[in-house]
Amino acid sequence: MKKVYVLDTNVLLQDPHAIYSFEDNEVVIPAVVLEEIDSKKRYMDEIGRNARYVSRLLDQYRQKGKLHLGVQLEHGGTLRVELNHKSYQKLQDILVEKTNDNRIIAVALNLLDEFQTKGEHVPVILVSKDALVRVKSEVFGLQAEDFLSDQVIQYSKSYTGYMTVNVEKEKIDLFYSQQYLEIASLSFTQHWYPHQFIVLKDKYGSSSSAIGRISLDKQRVLPLKQHNEEHVWGVKARNVQQKMLIDLLLDDQIPLVTITGKAGTGKTLLSLAAGLLKIEDEHKYQRMLVARPVVPLGKDIGYLPGEKEEKLRPWMQPIFDNLQYLFHTKKAGDLERILAGMNKTIEVEALTYIRGRSIPDQFIIIDEAQNLTKHEAKTILTRVGEGSKLILMGDPEQIDHPYLDESNNGLTYVVEQFKEYAISGHVKLEKGERSQLAQLAAKIL
Template sequence: MEKRKTYILDTNVLLQDPEAIFGFKENDVIIPAAVVEELDGKKRLQDELGRSARQASRLLDGLREKGFLHEGVPLPEGGNLRVELNHRDIAGFPEAFSTSGADNRILSVAFNLKRDEEERGDEGQPVIIVSNDVIVRIKADVLGIEAEEYRRDRVTENQERYMGFKEITLPAALIDCLYQDLVIDIEEIGLKSSCWYPNEFAILKDELGSSRSAVGQVSPDGRKLDLIPPATQPVWGVTPRNVQQKMALRLLLDDEIPLVTICGKAGTGKTLLTLASALHKTMDDQRYKKILVSKPVVPMGRDMGALPGELGEKLRPWMQPIYDNLEFLLGAKSDMMKDILEEYGTIQVEALSYIRGRSIPKQFIIIDEAQNLSKHEIKTIVSRVGEHSKIIVMGDPQQIDAPYLDETNNGLVYLVEKFKDQEIAGHVVLTKGERSRLAQLAADLL
């Protein structure tokens, strides 16, 4: 039987996942008083950090019904939670680490608890500090305290990430059959239907190495493979330049797939393909009333502060990539820009801050830079989608500017993993940059 452990949680863990206190099974969980103070300082923020601080505070308050927090209360899976005040005894604690700071006070709690457990000998429990702050983990190592990064909220490991397509080799005869019949049974070509997700793509290549190849799409029920025609008609002057862009365009133009997620590095064509498809579906097919575009307002580098003007003027710098792509699509028709944005209202740019409580029917919704959204925020956004609307959520999981988010726990990868087995959703990762050779090298090397 594995020995019971004592986990000490840093503030950033609770700000990242307020329910982390329930994630350590039958082990003991310690919340230092400094963490409670830091939560109190964050609770009034009107953002995701404030929401997490308030939720963590409510969970701790609910546990008070089971006993006194400073004495310890039982957790659902057999563990115990305690709010610890023991940071004042600094005997043996390095003078270089002043206990005036919250991080060092948290470390001093771990230091004292570790010393107490060591005095118990074989009956003592291992003490582990859990923090997403690299410096805290380094300091813990200096103090001889075991430290871990919080991993419970990770959606998936990088090597397991769903790509939206697979590359397989087959006899050339089976590839010819797909071209002839346009659709083929997955089981008939020796593949297990259980290994495929709805609307996933298959890149078929000749097992003998010839140039014969094909691209197919799995049917919503996961049993058939439909041929994607080699030639693709331009959409608002945009023709896919590689096979992944072709897959993305097919998902974007399919009215039976209301949720499409697209991941890719800078320059892979995410925004251009999506905007071209949106204009085609809205202005040409009139399938949707208008296009709604939004993105999280998270600055890269130093924030410029409050911007002057009305809401539209404030959002203009954040939405400039949309305007750049729109100018490219319109080309010689650049005089239509004002009509599309203002007079006809075809494209509406909005801040995500005002989306809560809305219902958005019959619109083509584009959420860009979604890697900077939390799980809670992505749920709030997707649950606003009304009848006959389509939502495109895209971003680059490797370019995250929001605090407490990384490649494994952000809202974009969370949405992809939760919806990959749903018939109404489709996903593809764009792997090849098409902006320029320099942009592709920068995305790969830097």
């Protein structure tokens, strides 16, 4: 049985190709959705780009037929712009205000009522990224769904970068003695990824354990580098996952490192420490570029007073806090004098200003990457020049972008797309190390 899917504006602004996601069913776009898309076309961010794309796409189909009557889609199904079912009579007693959301619900409800009047059992489904729109729809007996085609994977099932394997103590001892372990000897059926970490634990419960990393040919487990026992620019790993992260950050053969984890797990601090070590001590890179999105990415920050540096300071303060810790500054102005004396070796920038640049021979840290869309993540990765190392980090459970969630954001997308490739490594930090209070708050609140 064919179905009718009525699309909310946020579905098209999140994924402009959404009209192709409903197989051979009918896709209906209410006229009010066109009005909302038109109001977003002038935005200079990702939402504006998608609004303009949807506008051009609809104009292409307009040339193939009358949109209000319906046109065929290439991959099956039909597309129609709905003009005739905008009556608000069924909702006006309960939803008094004629908001755009309520008008979209009214269109879907009137379509369903028309089918029922004709005696036709055609399912009408309202598709929206807005939870309250879905709730209100079902109050009126209208079927509603979230748009899930843009999701990469459920975050709870996403790649963590490591796995715990229980083995005999003899194998752990063998790993330490010969400095490797054959994957085949684990007797553990698993699809391994390059640079994936393995925590070996004694299956009989002793305290014996080891940490290893999958080799590029995925045939052996290799030990971590010796630098994990040392301080990295005054910072030492406090838990297993932080040891894994340092191993990735200091490996010059891995140009892309992705990090996920809650606030306080050490993502930013360890990345900055590794960057300073590589730039100041080893001179591997020319400088370090640290950026984070001014949410949403592309939003103009000109309303703040002062020069660009003064405008950026409130958004970049978490970066400066970590730098103050690493440089052990106590007095106001000390950090600024240190950074000025380093001749701009460290550049702290808003992600807004990265577009259009080519960035070679730099240690690049992108904080709060969970607020990036897939397209924005692609834009950043394609800016990376020869000899650079890119660190993408964030907490997919803490997203400020109105059209993103933990399953469809750019950080989750990059983690899943790159896990099969040897040029990247990933680790999910589990344990908070900011303070005992912060760790407890993250756990129970």
